[in-house]
Amino acid sequence: MAHHASRRWLEVIPNPIARASRARPLGRMLVVRVLGTLGILLVLSIIVFSMLHLAPGDIVKNLLGNRPSSPDAVAAIRAQYHLDQPLYMQYLIWLGNTLTGDFGQSIRLQDSVANVIGARLGITASLSGLAFLLAVIVAIPLGVQSAVRSGSWIDRFATGFGIVGLSAPTFAVGLLLLYGFAFYVPIFPVYGSGDGGLDTLWHLVLPAITLALGLGAIILKLTRTAMLRELESDYVTFGRARGLPDRQVHLIALRNAAIPIVTGASLVLTFLVGGTVLAETTFALPGLGTLLQGSVLFKDIAVVQALTLLVAVTIATIALLADLAYIFLDPRIRAKEGAQ
Amino acid sequence: MSALLSVKDLRIDFVDRGRVTNTPVRGIDLEVGHGEIIGVVGESGCGKTLTGLAVLGLLPGGATATGSVLLDGGDQLAPNAANRRGEDVSIVFQNPGTAFNPVFTIGAQLRNVVRRHRDFTKREEDAHILNYLTLVQLPDPARAAASYPHELSGGMLQRAMIAMALLCEPKLLILDEPTTALDVTVAKQILELVLDLQRQFGFSVLLITHNLGIVHDICDRVAVLYAGRVIELGETAEVLKSPKHPYTQGLLDALPGNRDPNMPLAAIRGTVPSNLLGITGCAFADRCPLVIDECRRIDPALLESTNGHADACIRTVRA
Numbered sequence: 001m002a003h004h005a006s007r008r009w010l011e012v013i014p015n016p017i018a019r020a021s022r023a024r025p026l027g028r029m030l031v032v033r034v035l036g037t038l039g040i041l042l043v044l045s046i047i048v049f050s051m052l053h054l055a056p057g058d059i060v061k062n063l064l065g066n067r068p069s070s071p072d073a074v075a076a077i078r079a080q081y082h083l084d085q086p087l088y089m090q091y092l093i094w095l096g097n098t099l100t101g102d103f104g105q106s107i108r109l110q111d112s113v114a115n116v117i118g119a120r121l122g123i124t125a126s127l128s129g130l131a132f133l134l135a136v137i138v139a140i141p142l143g144v145q146s147a148v149r150s151g152s153w154i155d156r157f158a159t160g161f162g163i164v165g166l167s168a169p170t171f172a173v174g175l176l177l178l179y180g181f182a183f184y185v186p187i188f189p190v191y192g193s194g195d196g197g198l199d200t201l202w203h204l205v206l207p208a209i210t211l212a213l214g215l216g217a218i219i220l221k222l223t224r225t226a227m228l229r230e231l232e233s234d235y236v237t238f239g240r241a242r243g244l245p246d247r248q249v250h251l252i253a254l255r256n257a258a259i260p261i262v263t264g265a266s267l268v269l270t271f272l273v274g275g276t277v278l279a280e281t282t283f284a285l286p287g288l289g290t291l292l293q294g295s296v297l298f299k300d301i302a303v304v305q306a307l308t309l310l311v312a313v314t315i316a317t318i319a320l321l322a323d324l325a326y327i328f329l330d331p332r333i334r335a336k337e338g339a340q
Numbered sequence: 341m342s343a344l345l346s347v348k349d350l351r352i353d354f355v356d357r358g359r360v361t362n363t364p365v366r367g368i369d370l371e372v373g374h375g376e377i378i379g380v381v382g383e384s385g386c387g388k389t390l391t392g393l394a395v396l397g398l399l400p401g402g403a404t405a406t407g408s409v410l411l412d413g414g415d416q417l418a419p420n421a422a423n424r425r426g427e428d429v430s431i432v433f434q435n436p437g438t439a440f441n442p443v444f445t446i447g448a449q450l451r452n453v454v455r456r457h458r459d460f461t462k463r464e465e466d467a468h469i470l471n472y473l474t475l476v477q478l479p480d481p482a483r484a485a486a487s488y489p490h491e492l493s494g495g496m497l498q499r500a501m502i503a504m505a506l507l508c509e510p511k512l513l514i515l516d517e518p519t520t521a522l523d524v525t526v527a528k529q530i531l532e533l534v535l536d537l538q539r540q541f542g543f544s545v546l547l548i549t550h551n552l553g554i555v556h557d558i559c560d561r562v563a564v565l566y567a568g569r570v571i572e573l574g575e576t577a578e579v580l581k582s583p584k585h586p587y588t589q590g591l592l593d594a595l596p597g598n599r600d601p602n603m604p605l606a607a608i609r610g611t612v613p614s615n616l617l618g619i620t621g622c623a624f625a626d627r628c629p630l631v632i633d634e635c636r637r638i639d640p641a642l643l644e645s646t647n648g649h650a651d652a653c654i655r656t657v658r659a
């Protein structure tokens with residue numbers, strides 16, 4: 001047959017497939033995003049500042065406690081922390097200092113805000129990082145399997161896991177884990193952050209699992225839905241029709257499903273912020289969550305302001321990274337960004 | 341010479357929790373010779389795509405096939421049919437816009453196939469891919485290879501899909517409504533290209549379509565499907581000139597060119613039954629203008645009347 005005699009590729013056309021270079025005006029997008037974020041930070045700081053002032057309670061009383069105090073002492077403290085100034089001046093002083101990199105003093109802890117936050121940042125970052133890692137490592141493969149074998153026992157198990165993870169409140173899960181694995185079967189420590197290094201990691205396992213459960217449930221659902229949709233698409237059938245093995249077809253589908261998964265996962269990362277406060281409280285971890293809680297109750301404005309901004313910057317950064325990932329993962333979006 | 345593809349009594353059942361919910365393909369017999377172009381026509385839902393997928397050994401989840409599908413002697417209903425996909429048989433789908441993966445370049449997707457089936461160096465792969473993109477007459481093959489699917493037109497994508505289907509020189513090419521999603525002039529070019537490549541390489545073609553005009557233009561033989569059965573089969577010219585089955589006659593009457601200008605538009609009345617479970621007698625009986633009592637009792641078999649022209653109507657007078 002003529003068809004089989006003509007192994008034409010041996011008379012090669014020596015022309016390597018060139019990837020057209022695609023210049024993208026990413027710079028412009030970055031500038032817009034950074035400016036937008038700065039605007040949001042400004043508004044946020046004003047709102048938080050006013051809300052803390054409107055909230056009941058008096059910071060000077062909090063500071064002096066039950067000690068008897070002379071009016072002079074009170075006036076001195078008020079002057080020291082600019083509390084004698086009108087509200088807008090207080091804000092402007094704070095803003096001016098912040099813009100020069102001085103986040104002020106924690107009234108409650110009698111230390112600079114930078115030190116106070118710096119000392120606790122590690123715990124919270126490790127806790128959130130560990131929780132996110134756990135959630136991703138378990139939820140993505142489980143979501144893929146439950147889509148590929150939809151209807152099987154693994155799918156039913158994953159669905160059950162997802163329902164539990166989504167509906168169980170963080171503190172309840174935390175207490176349950178504490179009871180089960182720190183008290184009843186004492187594998188893990190009950191509270192605190194340990195003495196650094198591996199010991200700290202060990203102390204973080206239960207709180208991280210607590211956090212990861214809710215997070216993982218959402219990522220699992222996202223992955224399963226996205227994979228199911230991709231597996232039903234024409235290009236998957238066409239891939240199989242060309243003889244690609246199932247494993248490769250699944251990997252290719254996961255590559256496409258990554259687009260909604262990344263977007264969704266970045267959204268649920270913000271869910272970590274609230275969850276972290278609860279988990280740190282349940283497990284008595286000296287992280288930013290417990291710091292925020294204490295500072296709000298004490299009206300320790302400088303600390304609350306700095307934490308709020310930190311959270312906002314983190315969320316904005318995650319959102320930006322997700323958008324960049326989106327552009328990187330989807331050539332159609334890339335083309336649109338390029339056309340703007 | 342024995343046929344390249346031989347489908348015998350192919351039935352496809354959809355099974356849900358042990359119960360058969362539908363039988364959209366109810367015993368199809370079909371042979372495709374070496375180098376032959378055969379058309380499979382019928383209304384939407386009559387089982388054309390499922391038959392094509394069964395030939396690929398690629399039925400959707402929940403579907404089970406019985407009967408036999410032999411491709412060059414190999415059993416396409418066996419689990420190892422995957423090994424022959426892309427190599428001995430491949431398919432071009434209806435919608436080029438969704439058949440390609442949107443996040444990979446055309447070249448990368450073609451390379452996947454070459455990698456799977458051939459042991460080439462990267463240079464040979466490039467050359468092979470460009471060669472086939474050139475064969476399907478893409479104006480700038482290197483650029484097409486570097487493009488993402490959304491950067492090419494429907495016609496160009498369909499050419500690329502044909503290139504992809506031919507990459508490993510299949511003996512049988514299935515075309516599932518290859519031009520339905522394209523506009524008329526592009527459709528014409530694509531069909532000319534297929535004819536051209538078929539003459540050049542000599543592969544067999546199973547062309548699925550609902551368009552008798554296309555069948556007339558390029559098919560050697562035609563099988564008319566109704567409700568999961570072949571109800572008429574024969575040389576294209578013969579079947580189109582003297583159709584035996586009232587359904588085929590109805591399809592021909594519905595063509596714009598064949599209409600008697602004094603008659604209202606002769607579409608076939610009614611619709612295809614959507615579920616084929618529990619049908620007794622001829623599945624076309626309810627829509628047939630020439631129906632007689634026996635039609636509802638006897639399920640007619642596909643029988644030959646004259647040289648290679650067969651049909652499944654009990655009213656046909658056979659020698």
Ligand SMILES: Nc1ncnc2c1ncn2[C@@H]1O[C@H](COP(=O)(O)OP(=O)(O)O)[C@@H](O)[C@H]1O
Nearest residue numbers: 354364383384385386387388389390391400614
């Ligand atoms: N994945 C599926 N699940 C359930 N039923 C299906 C599926 N695919 C096809 N069918 C049934 O089989 C019938 C024939 O489908 P198909 O072969 O796609 O028809 P067509 O002739 O239009 O290509 C459809 O009407 C539908 O009832």
Ligand SMILES: [Mg+2]
Nearest residue numbers: 388389390516
């Ligand atoms: Mg179809």
